[in-house]
Amino acid sequence: MSNAQLTINITSRSTRFAVSIIKLANLLPRTPAGFAIASQIVRSGTSIGANIHEAQSASSKKDFIHCSTIALKEARETLYWLTVIFETKLVSNTNLDSLLKESDELVRILYSIIKKAKLNSSLIIDH
Template identity: 45%
Template sequence: MTTIELKNRLKELAIRIIRLVDKLPNTPAGRAIGNQIIRSGTSPAANYRAACLGKSDKDFLNKLKMVEEELDETLYWLELLMEVQLVKSELLVDLYKENEELLKIIVSSIATMKGRMNNK
């Protein structure tokens, strides 16, 4: 996968999260989870863009770790939405799978970058 393709997938994830939050119920739980997931679900795209502009391998790696953390947090909020049934689980399955796949890609990229840095 190219850098451009990954940027686009992360941006699309952010768009899908924004649309999800706009459909959450206007309840204390809906607002609280919405505030959390909109932050964690939109930041990976921005952080990945910043990583691509990293000034060093270490800078790139640190920003990738931020992407990893935010994607993992987004998975948590999606799981919570499914478990408390604020949104029908079947409506979140594809979004959850995409988030999970992106997380695996980032984890793999982190491992590759660590390997490269260790070989220098």
């Protein structure tokens, strides 16, 4: 997969993921715990895509890595909240398994992108 294809893939996946997270948050119970988790997961789940999109307009390789790292942190936080929802059975499992899988995949993709960007940066500096 080319860099351009990977960029389109990760940006569209993160946007679809954000929409799914918002829909999930709307299914959480109207309880103190439900409201608190909904707020947290919407913030972290939508921030992934926002930071990926911001990274596409980065002014430098360092800025790209920074934005991508924030997206990775948010993806890991979202995975945490999805696990909490799963473990507490706050919603039925129907779509939760696919969200857990997609969150894990986003973490892996972002980690790979950051690792590759850092490697390419060190190669540029070394030469």
